[in-house]
Amino acid sequence: MGDSSSILRLSQVSRDEDHRQQVGKDIFFDLVDHDKVFSHRVQKQTPFACFKEEIARRFGIAVYYQRFWLCTKRQNHTCRPHRPVTPLEEAQPVELLLKANKDELKLFLEVEIGKDSWPVPLPAKTKDKIMLFFKLYDPFREELRYVGRLWVKLAGKPKEILTKLNELAGFAPDQEIQIFEEIKFHPNVMCEHVDRELTFQASQLEDGDIICFQKLLQVGTVKYRYPDVPSFLEHVRNRDS
Template sequence: MEERLKREQEEKEHKKKEKAEAHLYTIIKVARDEDLAEQIGKDIYFDLVDHDKVKSFRIQKQMPFTVFKEEVAKEFGIPVQFQRFWLWAKRQNHAYRPNRPLTPVEEAQSVGQLREVSNKVHNAELRLFLEVELGADLRPVPPPEKTKDEILLFFKHYDPEKEELRYVGRLFVKANGKPGEILGKLKEMAGYAPEEEIELYEEIKFEPTVMCEHIDRKLTFRASQLEDGDIVCFQKAVPTEIAERYRYPNVPSFLGYVHNRQVVHFRSLERPKEDDFSLELSRLHTYDDVVERVARQLGLDDPSKIRLTSHNCYSQQPKPQPIKYRGVDHLSDM
């Protein structure tokens, strides 16, 4: 008992000290390719990474950034000369992307100074993307010089048969080059045969609605307004007669589905505290769509005989008034 009290006391002291010294430290969150590969298609579908799930370092603000790089080398096994860090930036359309590499001048600063340069938004933390280039033997090599004419693009691959989106890597492309020049590389990334036809889309934003547009292969990357940190999604070209077999035959339809899907729990009015069943619906479903799905689940012939009532999550009871028949446009209004 005494041991436990002592331990709790020590813990309290430690937390108190941490709080008192918080202003001396910065949290640095470092995202890597491995994080993108792990999260995209599982935890997230849009943008590139959830920063709350990447490695974070608590670093004294006074520490020179060059010393921090040594910490990173210890943690990830990537020697300092093979590390290149990018700052993230929030765009006007709310997308959050790697924006530019740190300059040598910035790398010569302290962690605290760098945090002030980097963001006005996430005041307490510095978010970075660690770029590591691998040679033919999969060992790190020094990052290639980045010129103004080069753009860093990130690639996601979509499989309409499996309804699966995954991160397959990133490439530097020439701003004045055309998509045709990288098709071979993309097919390799996805494990396709060289003769396979592929379609490219740019993932632009997802709030409040999804915007994902076809990329014209005849235009240069610059003419398509692609810039550092942009995301290109690609897939096999699906002939029209085969497309009908798939629920979401292309990237925009799949991203729209993911953005609007909603799992809804249904309870019988007599037993408002326990779930009867749940259905995956879309926020865009109409009143008729919703009751039709419920009828199918219950094995009823006439969906118009179903009455729905919204749930009060505070009292765990149904709301006093049921939803009027066709009284709302979409599931999101229910």
């Protein structure tokens, strides 16, 4: 691949599979530990499009079905998918993307899987839609796990995707659920209720945000140590601090 001075580490590529493997085991807040995902070395002048071909060989996902997102650090110390890599950036050398991101390139590979478990064409990325990530909390098992992601319209409301969330969780379509947004983990946990009647835009949600949800607990039912997502995350923070 040439002399070592021409090689850079393209770090690191996360996928939905990584989220499923890590959330609830290695991490609880955020989506993934990028140090535990696939990384690849390429020559500085290699076009990003060529890197996509290498990913196609590595994961068996045709280039046509791939969309890479740049992951950036937020003020809450998380690293979330921020925006897709543009066609212009894909035609340019990897070095330019690295320089624009302080020689650190964390990526999320978006692939849509159809009902037959094969990739399907990606939905168009438009300004009126955002991609949200979802975790499910089970107070009985005291378990938090990643269940997937959805595209939603900014002008839409959470109440319009409740059936889809129940499907992700394996619940009955009419199961009542509570919805929270992960906001902050340190120094204090912030995980606030999402108003299902407000639009996603009014709730200031954006690409890469994480929504946690759980069954609505009935009054007078079994008492749980950590009955909701905020109390569970508070427990995890105190335990690991």
